[in-house]
Amino acid sequence: MSSARPAAGDPSELLTYLLKHAHRRLLALADAAIEPLGLEGREFGVLRALAAREPLSQQALAGDLGVDPTTMVAVIDALEDKGIVTRRPDPADRRRNAIELTEAGRATNRDAEAAYRAAEAEFLAPLGGAEAAAFSASLRAVLAIPDGPDTGDAGVAPARTDAG
Amino acid sequence: MSSARPAAGDPSELLTYLLKHAHRRLLALADAAIEPLGLEGREFGVLRALAAREPLSQQALAGDLGVDPTTMVAVIDALEDKGIVTRRPDPADRRRNAIELTEAGRATNRDAEAAYRAAEAEFLAPLGGAEAAAFSASLRAVLAIPDGPDTGDAGVAPARTDAG
DNA sequence: TATTGTTATACTCTATAACTATA
DNA sequence: TATAGTTATAGAGTATAACAATA
Secondary structure (H helix, E strand, O other): OOOOOOOOOHHHHOHHHHHHHHHHHHHHHHHHHHHOOOOOOOHHHHHHHHHHHEEEEHHHHHHHHHOOHHHHHHHHHOOOOOOOOOEEEEOOOEEEEEEEEOOOHHHHHHHHHHHHHHHHHHHHOOOHHHHHHHHHEEEEEEOOOOOOOOOOOOOOOOOOOOOO | OOOOOOOOOOOOHHHHHHHHHHHHHHHHHHHHHHHHOOHHHHHHHHHHHHHHOOOEEEHHHHHHHOOOOOHHHHHHHHHHOOOOOOEEEOOOOEEEEEEEOOOEEEHHHHHHHHHHHHHHHHHOOOOOHHHHHHHHHHHHHHHOOOOOOOOOOOOOOOOOOOOO
């Protein structure tokens, strides 16, 4: 068929369509960027959370990242198999697993953060610097998320989903 | 647990996270807006395409909207059951089904378009008018989609997905 | 021989429920 | 009685393969 050019009734007139495909494109770029490190997207989210404030329990990770606790089991399994995290009973409450990064995990996190930021830059390349900043600010605004991650008061929590 | 406030290592620092949740929020608003009309999101996309240039074959619809042709079968089934579209063999090529809107379907499409636009407006409400316009323009820019749907030259086709 | 539409099937991803152990 | 983690199972959503009708 003909090349997919916009036409009357084209789905690209819908903001839902634009947001979905923008997300998919960035996800593809980010996945490709961290894949050489042996990481999947949702694993990267776990690594970042741990690097910032380990140790964390699996339920704390699941809650922070908005994934189901049963899903987190498999994510931690995979990261443990790769030697990126360790899982041990929390001495203070032996029902809990204390999840911690290994030294290799900390190195992987640094590499992944750099790779991810490069993917973001590639995604935003068609925009100028000011336009890119405004774009991110608008996204935070529609989600009622304050500008800085440590600014204090919070917006309403987005719905449960994976760490992407 | 405490309210989900941003913290160091928070996923809201990632553009993937912001895009995903922005998409989910708009989708929830749009679904709620058209649900009273008995429509699902992906059905709305089919209605819009048909209203603009019916009749269309199922494969043409699937290609335009980026869904799998086998998925389109069930969508057309549902729309036919609701009396919104008709399915008949194309006289020019009887392998094809010519999908057309019924009169009720045209009315439903008008109502759905209005309901959807209201949902978009609610989603964009935290932004000023200029900021909202810039936001949409940035989305089109990162996807290499030209500003007007009939501007002629096309960007690269976004990857296959559903009509949302 | 290729294409449209259809059906049946498989696969992926995630949530729900039930269980163990700890508190 | 309640919670953290685990496992098994089920559900939604979509893609793949095979088929009939038609070109």
